[in-house]
Amino acid sequence: MQGNNYHIAQQKMEEERDLVALAIEDPRHFEKLYGRYFLPIFKYIFNRIRVEHETAEITSDVFAKALVNIKKYKYKEVPFVSWLYGIARNEMLQHFRKQKKQNTVFVEEDKLRHFTEEIDSVNKEELFEKMKTALEQLAPEELELVEMKFFQQLSHKEIAGILDISEENARVKTFRVIKKLKETVNKMGEL
């Protein structure tokens, strides 16, 4: 997912607000928003689910629920897509609970290397081997933050929208997780 594509401009957000208003009036207007965000939401879900037909079903559920609850979307300078990501996240959690599956994060090797480099550019090769283990030791909500911020490249504002927290809070939480990760890998090096 190209997170930066969704750092949308104020003008676009206002247009989205109008589209949401139209969709409240007539659900057929929702098609434009559906068309605009189908791919990012599908890919966001696929990234976790990895089964195409299950992803399609969940994506469809996400948009259906968004449409039903569209009156609840509040325009507060949070992009509409963040609201959709929030619904998608809940749907996936529900899916994992139903399926009794463990929380698996799929990440491209390149992205994992890049992330490792961001943590420590000097010992990156050595760290890379330990990073997977360190990530697995994080709490699910901490891992989710890493995933959103570094693997899906969402902005703090978007993460805040998804988790329904303030942007500042999202920034602080991410910072703490990174700090914790660094400590974990350093301890692993000492052993």
Added chain:
Amino acid sequence: MKNTIETKEKEISDNDALKHKDFDAVLKKASVIKATSRMNFKWVGGIAGVILASSAALIYFSSSDGFLTPGKDKMVTIAMITPDAEKLTVNNNSVIETKNGSLLVIDENSFVDQKGNVIKSGVELSFKEYHDPLEQIISGIPMTYDSAGVQYHFESAGMFELNSVDPNVKINPHAPVRVILNSKKNGRDYNLYEYNKEKKNWEFISRDNTAPNNDREKTLKKLHDEFSGKLSSATQQITSLKSVQTAVEKEKPILPKEENKDNYRVSIDVDQQEMPELSSFKNLKFEVLPTSEFDARKANIVWEYVLVKKEKEKYILTFYKGNKQYVVEGVPVYSGTNYKEEKRKFDFGITAYQRRMDSISTALSEKTKLLEIAKKKTEDIIALQVKERPLIVEDEKVGGMEHEVLRAFSVSKFGTYNCDCPKVLPTEQIVDAHFKSKDNNIKLSQVYLVEKNTKKMFTIYDSFFKTFPFNPKNDNLIISVDSIGQIRYFDNFSAVGTSATQYDFAMAPVVISDHSVAGVKKFFKF
């Protein structure tokens, strides 16, 4: 919950993901969720589920809480307008008329599949006609044409979109479909264009030389003349081929039989042009058949002449002298010495004969097929000629001089075609334009100037948004589409005045309950 990190190869491709895009499914699912939450339904098993699912759609369409409220006036967006393409089930070799009075002439082999095989069964087509600027605006197809670097605006005399419902069906380029469009504009300065979807521009096909009085009656008469002409030509060719066939049949060589010297034989000089089947016989003699009671004394009579008549495999020989006559039956026999050579000549002759007969049969069958094709089309045309069709008189009101004119297109691939006259923007009055909604500035993505009295439409490009040209003498209307697709308009040009050089156009939204093309046309009184 334990975490697992797995490295993966690649993301799913856009194309693979987009295969699952289905907005209708989302709408249905949403209506089921809505119904479930509204009904507070207690699930009691599978049957209840079925009842709920089937009733959900009904609830979706009858809801009055704003989820969907048909019948209620709403601002119209381009996306909301229901297309009104006509579905036509057409058979090969037919002439059909659309609801707007256009004609489609379909050939025997007009439709092929992806591999180029002719489709023999009926084909379902979608045919949409655009007769006024509003319909063209709704289509979203640009109505401008670039020629030698100059941009022209189409004054359309009719446009249509012909497609197959089944995407695997194509038009056979060797047997194009003839679309005779009821253009409803009788001018002569029109050209025919084809829309290139990829390049998003119009491509010139040819000049249109349709006579201004080429109405339905005349068109049908021309078609009738064309196909009844073909019918009569095919009939004549068949008659002529049949007479050739009869003549050739007479030339069928007869297998020579060796003479039997124990039997009676008569030597007769036969004109071989009259009896070509005997041409392979040398020293022709007729051997008298045992069925004839031959009187040898008759051989001594010098007969004046003899009539030879073929009857199946035998010949009737009638000898005449004065009022005397004598009849015997005989078969031709070969009296030479090289019978084998004569047999070889016969084989050669019979092969050539068979070849000629085969080619006549093939030609006959082709001509019969042409006759059937022409006959069927003629019948279709006669049926249309006798069918009473109310004239579309509203167009006659325009300037008091317009009437329907049928213009012919030869269509060798599905797509959009247009009969147009390129015009340049009016220059009579130009104002610095500022577009706004009731209270605020608005961003418009498309602006069109429509001259309702002349039915001309001009697409006003971004660069012209601020300098808006029009002719104040016309019945002008501005139709625009804003950034979210809403249709807005301005028609109060009397308020602009003829001397204004600047004007704030307050673009009102189109608010109607009927979101069909007809509904929008009614709103604009088209």
